[in-house]
Amino acid sequence: RKEVEQDPGPFNVPEGATVAFNCTYSNSASQSFFWYRQDCRKEPKLLMSVYSSGNEDGRFTAQLNRASQYISLLIRDSKLSDSATYLCVVKGEGTGFQKLVFGTGTRLLVSP
């Protein structure tokens, strides 16, 4: 099983739609989870951390399900500018110092 798995998409949605991505991870001991966003030919940028109780930042909501080992990202009222690849990131297995493992990303295309 890969350490972090995501559906590559693309997810094609109209402006204003609500869209959700899931990501599964293998390290049951991980305490650290993030969502990053990567635009075409740009560096990944932190979108939000994911907390145990779930957290919200404007139109974005992140959830963690430890029992099933997945995290999710919900985007409400999609904007054209949300078009990007969303990377799920989890602290990897077997190391004290952090080794953040990236999923392959889910591509989102928001159309007018």
Add this chain to the structure above:
Amino acid sequence: DTAVSQTPKYLVTQMGNDKSIKCEQNLGHDTMYWYKQDSKKFLKIMFSYNNKELIINETVPNRFSPKSPDKAHLNLHINSLELGDSAVYFCASSQGQLGTASPLHFGNGTRLTVT
């Protein structure tokens, strides 16, 4: 006042050459990384340094040699470049700590093309 800067942005070179990529961060972080993003967009860690000490070394060919002269700099030297080394190389930094991880801040990448 760029937080993580790496140079060059583009690097085109022939097989067999040796090249270096430089990275500097002004965030005061104590941990720096090199990640490789291949043509399938998979972002994979290569190395990590904490306070100039190598702490993560993934299964990377020994043609790749990182060097950290101080905690604000992490350079990557690649010997005998091969076609398969073509990728985007990202430098990153974080305030590293045991246990809970802190988020990474990335440089804008070096697009390496080996011909």
